[in-house]
Structure formats: C-alpha cells, structure tokens
Amino acid sequence: MIKKYFVLIFFAFAFNIQAQEVKIKKDELLLYSQFGEFCTMCEATLVCTDELVGADDSFLDNESYVLIHLETRTFWSQISTIWEFFIRNFDGYEVKGHSRPAILYYSQDGKWSDIEITNARISVDPNLIKMKQFVIDRVSREWSTQENQSLGSCKRLPLWKTLEYIDQRIPKSKKNE
Amino acid sequence: MNRVSQIILGSMLVIFRVLFGLFWLLAGINKINDEWMTSPILENIFLQRLTELPPDSFAVFYLTKFAIPFYQPIGWFITIGEIYSAVGLLIGLTTRSSALISFFILFNFAIGGYYDASLLPFFILVLLFFKYPTGQWFGLDALLNKYFPENRLFR
Numbered sequence: 001m002i003k004k005y006f007v008l009i010f011f012a013f014a015f016n017i018q019a020q021e022v023k024i025k026k027d028e029l030l031l032y033s034q035f036g037e038f039c040t041m042c043e044a045t046l047v048c049t050d051e052l053v054g055a056d057d058s059f060l061d062n063e064s065y066v067l068i069h070l071e072t073r074t075f076w077s078q079i080s081t082i083w084e085f086f087i088r089n090f091d092g093y094e095v096k097g098h099s100r101p102a103i104l105y106y107s108q109d110g111k112w113s114d115i116e117i118t119n120a121r122i123s124v125d126p127n128l129i130k131m132k133q134f135v136i137d138r139v140s141r142e143w144s145t146q147e148n149q150s151l152g153s154c155k156r157l158p159l160w161k162t163l164e165y166i167d168q169r170i171p172k173s174k175k176n177e
Numbered sequence: 178m179n180r181v182s183q184i185i186l187g188s189m190l191v192i193f194r195v196l197f198g199l200f201w202l203l204a205g206i207n208k209i210n211d212e213w214m215t216s217p218i219l220e221n222i223f224l225q226r227l228t229e230l231p232p233d234s235f236a237v238f239y240l241t242k243f244a245i246p247f248y249q250p251i252g253w254f255i256t257i258g259e260i261y262s263a264v265g266l267l268i269g270l271t272t273r274s275s276a277l278i279s280f281f282i283l284f285n286f287a288i289g290g291y292y293d294a295s296l297l298p299f300f301i302l303v304l305l306f307f308k309y310p311t312g313q314w315f316g317l318d319a320l321l322n323k324y325f326p327e328n329r330l331f332r
Contacts, residue, residue, distance in 0.1 A: 033222075033225070039229065040295070041290075041293045042229045073293070078293040078294035079294050079297075079298070081293070082200075082295045082298065085295075086200055086203070089203045160231065160232060
C-alpha cells in the first residue's frame, strides 16, 4: 500500500514539474502570456543582425541591423480578442496567431537607410514572427528569410529605452510620413 | 418606438446578457483552475504587466500602490465577482447588481493597465443591463420581485 502511495506521489511530482516547464516556456515567448493569450496592448522591440548581438549601448549607433518595433494590435484586432478568449475555452479551438503592425528600421553601419511599415504575423506552434521578407523563430531567435535561409539572429531590446532612442533619431512627425 | 421593435431590442439585450454571463462564467472558472485565489499567480501577472506599461502611466501607480500589495484579496474578489455576475446574468437573478459588479471589475481592469478596445462592448453592455430591467423580462427577478416587491435587488 505504502509503495503505491510512493508511486502516486512520484507521478504527481513529475507531472507538476512537467506542467511548470510548459508554463515557463510559454511565459518566455514574446507578447504571449503564461495563460496562452496574446497580449493585445503590449509592444516589443527587437534587433536582428547577421552576427550575435552585443549588448553595449553603441551598437545601435554604429552597426548594421534591422530594428523591429512590434506595435499594439489594431482596434478591430483588439475587438476580435473577445472571440479568441471565448473560443479558447473549448479544446482544439485555441487561436494560434494574429497580425499586428510593425515598423522596421534598416541600419547600415549605424545610418538608418529606410523605414518600412508592415504587418507582422505572430504565432505559437510554430513559434514564429513572420514579416514580409523575414521569419524570426521566437524560441531560438534565429532570423531567416521566408525560404529558410539564415540571416542571423535577433535579440529583444528594452522597450521604453529603445522607443526613446527611436524618437531621438526620428521625430514622430517624420515617422508618420 | 413601436411594440415590435421594443420586443426585438429587448430580446437581443437578453441574448447578449446570457452570452455575457456565459463568457464571465468561463472566465471565472478559468481563474479557479489557474489558482487565482490560492497562489501568487496574480502577483506575477501584475509584475509582468508592470514591465509592459509606460513607467509614468497611472496604471503603474495603481499596480504598485494597490494591486500588487493586495493581490490575494483582489484575486478572490475578481473570481467570486465574475462567477456571481455570471450566474446573475445567465439566469436573471439580481441582474442589475450583477451588472454593477461586472462594471466595477471591468473598470478596475481598465485602470490597472488591462485596457484595450475589447473592453468597449463590455462596458456598453453592462451599462445597458444596469439601465434596463432585463431580469424582469427574462429571469428569476420577475418571480422574486412578486414575493419581495420592496427589495431593490430584484428590480
């Protein structure tokens, strides 16, 4: 009898650890909560480059990269979350992705050559962010083309500091043109 | 407005009330399953949200000074409040109080930094459920009001 309890406790413990692992993995995904919901009003900034990104402050001033600002979901996309939240209560109907606006800043040796406004498709299973020409793996952070050719890797940047940096480099009026 | 359109609009409001109740019920059950009342999960949610909000926003003040220190009673209030409102709206029992509690929860979500456009239809609906006696049209309020005509809960 005691042996049975030990086996039961072992399985309960193992299951608990497994559940925690799944939660941690989900929690770590960009713009995604531990409860399997996409954050509608969250924003994120990423920098993608062909080499591993260093963390120093001068990187954005001097290097070549694509800086990506993932904006909040649009008004109607936010309204649609009512349905997403409702349907996720039923097995197999979990919403696995959405689109939101993104701004891409292209830098060549620190000089911003182009700014592109596009739509980013963010998904779980597979954990990807797809933009026009790029795909970012949200787990490995690998940055590649739609044809699966590696371009480098991406790194999440501190949001508010980076937005301040962008505003300093480009006044808002210019960004909206 | 003629009688037919009144009946149609009233029926639509009752249907929305039932759907809203169902939505709230699922949300409340999820919160029980996610242990909002018994674990520090809500504190983690608030702490996570803090990192996503503009540092000078009112929501940051609200979270740091009120929501995070009192996360456990808040977890209880939201979970029980949602389930109470859900049952009330579903079966038309104390319908207007249920709408008022729903409004209060939604309002706190909004000022706590969990605002987005999806809250707008909810706000409009709860205000309509509060304004019109939908529990009298379809629900237990109609029955209970006969037995307790002085009681404001069943009006």
